[in-house]
Amino acid sequence: xxxxxxxxxxxxxxxxxxxxxxxxxxxxxxxxDISLKISKGKTVGLVGESGCGKTTAGRTITAxxxxxxxxxxxxxxxxxxxxxxxxxxxxxxxxxxxxxEKRRELHxxxxxxxMYSLPKKELNKRRKEFQMVFQDPxxxxxxxxxxxxxxxxxxxxxxxxxxxxxxxxxxxxxxxxTGIDPSYINRYSHEFSGGQRQRIGIARALSLNPKLLVxxxxxxxxxxxxxxxxxxxxEKLQSDFDLTYLFIAHDLSVVEYFCQDVAVMYLGKIVExxxxxxxxxxxxxxxxxxxxxxxxxxDPNTKRQRIILEGDVPSPVSPPxxxxxxxxxxxxxxxxxxxxxxxxxxxxxxxxxxxxxKGSKIVG
Amino acid sequence: MLExxxxxxxxxxxxxxxxxxxxxxxxxxAMAALLVVILYILLALMGExxxxxxxxxxxxxxxxxxxxxxxxxxxxxFGTDNFGRDVLSRAIMGTKISLFLGFVSGLLMIPIAIxxxxxxxxxxxWFDDVAMYIMSVIVAIPGMLIILSLIQVAGRSFFIIxxxxxxxxxxxxxxxxxxxxxxxxxxxxxxxxxxxxxGDFRIIFRHILPNVFHFIIVRFVLNFVGVIKxxxxxxxxxxxxxxxxxxGTMLDDSKLELxxxxxxxxxxxxxxxxxxxxxxxxxxxxxxxxxxxxxKNVV
Numbered sequence: 156x157x158x159x160x161x162x163x164x165x166x167x168x169x170x171x172x173x174x175x176x177x178x179x180x181x182x183x184x185x186x187x188d189i190s191l192k193i194s195k196g197k198t199v200g201l202v203g204e205s206g207c208g209k210t211t212a213g214r215t216i217t218a219x220x221x222x223x224x225x226x227x228x229x230x231x232x233x234x235x236x237x238x239x240x241x242x243x244x245x246x247x248x249x250x251x252x253x254x255x256e257k258r259r260e261l262h263x264x265x266x267x268x269x270m271y272s273l274p275k276k277e278l279n280k281r282r283k284e285f286q287m288v289f290q291d292p293x294x295x296x297x298x299x300x301x302x303x304x305x306x307x308x309x310x311x312x313x314x315x316x317x318x319x320x321x322x323x324x325x326x327x328x329x330x331x332x333t334g335i336d337p338s339y340i341n342r343y344s345h346e347f348s349g350g351q352r353q354r355i356g357i358a359r360a361l362s363l364n365p366k367l368l369v370x371x372x373x374x375x376x377x378x379x380x381x382x383x384x385x386x387x388x389x390e391k392l393q394s395d396f397d398l399t400y401l402f403i404a405h406d407l408s409v410v411e412y413f414c415q416d417v418a419v420m421y422l423g424k425i426v427e428x429x430x431x432x433x434x435x436x437x438x439x440x441x442x443x444x445x446x447x448x449x450x451x452x453x454d455p456n457t458k459r460q461r462i463i464l465e466g467d468v469p470s471p472v473s474p475p476x477x478x479x480x481x482x483x484x485x486x487x488x489x490x491x492x493x494x495x496x497x498x499x500x501x502x503x504x505x506x507x508x509x510x511x512x513k514g515s516k517i518v519g
Numbered sequence: 520m521l522e523x524x525x526x527x528x529x530x531x532x533x534x535x536x537x538x539x540x541x542x543x544x545x546x547x548x549a550m551a552a553l554l555v556v557i558l559y560i561l562l563a564l565m566g567e568x569x570x571x572x573x574x575x576x577x578x579x580x581x582x583x584x585x586x587x588x589x590x591x592x593x594x595x596x597f598g599t600d601n602f603g604r605d606v607l608s609r610a611i612m613g614t615k616i617s618l619f620l621g622f623v624s625g626l627l628m629i630p631i632a633i634x635x636x637x638x639x640x641x642x643x644x645w646f647d648d649v650a651m652y653i654m655s656v657i658v659a660i661p662g663m664l665i666i667l668s669l670i671q672v673a674g675r676s677f678f679i680i681x682x683x684x685x686x687x688x689x690x691x692x693x694x695x696x697x698x699x700x701x702x703x704x705x706x707x708x709x710x711x712x713x714x715x716x717x718g719d720f721r722i723i724f725r726h727i728l729p730n731v732f733h734f735i736i737v738r739f740v741l742n743f744v745g746v747i748k749x750x751x752x753x754x755x756x757x758x759x760x761x762x763x764x765x766x767g768t769m770l771d772d773s774k775l776e777l778x779x780x781x782x783x784x785x786x787x788x789x790x791x792x793x794x795x796x797x798x799x800x801x802x803x804x805x806x807x808x809x810x811x812x813x814x815k816n817v818v
Contacts, residue, residue: 217714219710279717282716283716290707291707294706295711296708297708297726297730300726300729301534302532308715309715309716312717339532342531342532343532343533343534345535346532356711359711359715
């Protein structure tokens with residue numbers, strides 16, 4: 156199966172400015188070198204504690220934030236991607252005039268394929284293909300615009316209709332598909348409940364017929380009964396619209412229910428990545444173990460070992476040396492305090508960034 | 520398993536603006552104040568159209584009827600001044616100037632404030648630095664000084680004075696707009712619009728500006744208060760508009776007449792100004808309360 160999205164070495168640093176001259180004194184490394192592949196039609200979950208950079212990662216992937224570094228290929232053929240990556244590696248080995256020539260070649264290639272290097276106009280055109288559903292159903296709808304116009308905004312921007320009547324039909328169709336009464340087209344967002352607003356947000360994202368939908372904690376602000384309704388709706392839409400999801404969440408049971416692949420984030424890095432069943436059965440990274448042990452089990456008789464994480468997530472301004480997780484890790488070794496672990500792949504399709512698996516295949 | 524929405528006969532939504540207006544409508548004091556303001560506007564209109572010879576009575580000299588005391592003659596309710604002109608008519612003509620001055624300076628001020636406020640709030644960067652520098656400079660100089668020097672240089676015409684008020688008045692509004700834009704550009708609905716591919720122009724004018732517009736409306740209303748007070752000050756130092764009666768010039772005249780026991784001009788101008796400013800303040804406050812999105816659930 157081909158990949159819809161391939162992200163390489165994505166970085167997003169926010170500068171910290173201080174003093175009268177607004178000098179940059181440091182960086183908040185919200186997303187620090189993550190690579191991710193999302194195959195067509197799949198749902199990938201991105202989990203982690205609050206403040207670990209999940210939302211920033213999602214927003215950078217949809218190009219709302221300009222990344223500090225990295226490439227994103229969207230719906231690009233594997234040959235093209237390989238070509239760009241090889242060229243990039245090649246440049247490092249070369250020097251002098253040859254290098255600058257290759258640099259130019261890479262630059263033109265990236266301008267065509269890498270989403271982050273596209274010119275602004277081109278990017279705005281391609282935004283049709285990847286949309287986002289936001290976390291806060293109360294903040295994600297403009298209070299001064301009727302919901303029909305909120306849903307139809309994308310159609311207006313990309314001129315996707317010929318007559319006013321056609322526009323109204325598309326909007327009402329979307330409303331029906333997402334479970335909002337189409338006769339509410341002229342109502343305002345404050346007249347809807349949280350669940351309904353989230354449906355409106357989903358309808359807005361679907362209006363452009365995207366291929367990828369980034370769901371930024373779409374259910375965390377809703378109560379449990381509504382959560383299930385929204386998840387069911389998303390599942391139904393996935394098959395109806397042929398969608399690929401990147402599901403950002405902190406609720407591990409929701410992720411287990413909803414996602415096929417799971418990536419665990421800690422302090423801007425992806426520490427473990429695996430298909431759902433493998434990850435939940437066989438958790439490799441100590442952080443994942445601790446996270447999953449904290450998920451409540453609806454059975455009072457089960458005895459379980461909880462791994463209690465001590466302390467807070469370190470500040471992303473000055474992350475600890477070595478492995479970012481070592482101050483809180485219960486299996487910390489000497490090497491963890493000194494050197495950052497590479498990404499190991501102890502099992503097929505299951506990668507982990509932890510020294511415990513030294514000796515396995517290194518993949519990045 | 521779709522959530523069934525209850526169908527009612529009521530389908531048309533009420534926009535937040537409609538709701539604010541409904542809230543304002545229910546505020547009786549504010550509506551009374553608005554009524555007074557409307558009466559003032561009608562009075563000014565009557566004066567301009569010379570209904571009941573208001574315009575004539577305000578400008579024609581009649582030396583037989585000088586210094587009539589207020590409340591003694593029914594045809595000259597507030598008496599007459601040193602040229603025998605009807606003081607009530609002059610106060611009414613002054614209303615026109617005050618209203619017009621507030622209106623024009625507001626109209627001049629708002630586009631400047633929107634331009635600088637929205638662009639510097641939305642883009643930050645170098646434009647913000649430059650705009651903030653300009654604003655700081657204007658704020659650092661006392662406003663009256665700018666107005667006085669502008670009038671000295673460019674003359675004492677109506678539009679120069681309105682322009683002078685706009686030049687000093689836009690900074691406060693621009694700062695409020697800038698702050699709201701900085702806040703709003705991180706709102707999720709703005710990000711959502713960006714995600715749909717909306718350009719900056721669309722985001723600024725369709726998504727952010729309507730949500731900060733209540734600041735502008737309130738500022739426009741309260742601008743009248745500031746302008747009227749400043750006009751009185753200008754007249755008192757002898758720099759108001761020449762050749763037309765204003766509340767300021769009436770008060771200026773009365774400072775000499777008071778010594779000879781004539782208080783016609785004083786009472787008429789103060790009374791007119793007092794009632795107008797109080798009503799406008801009450802209305803402006805109520806408008807601010809009703810438009811404030813934070814109070815939107817209080818119906």
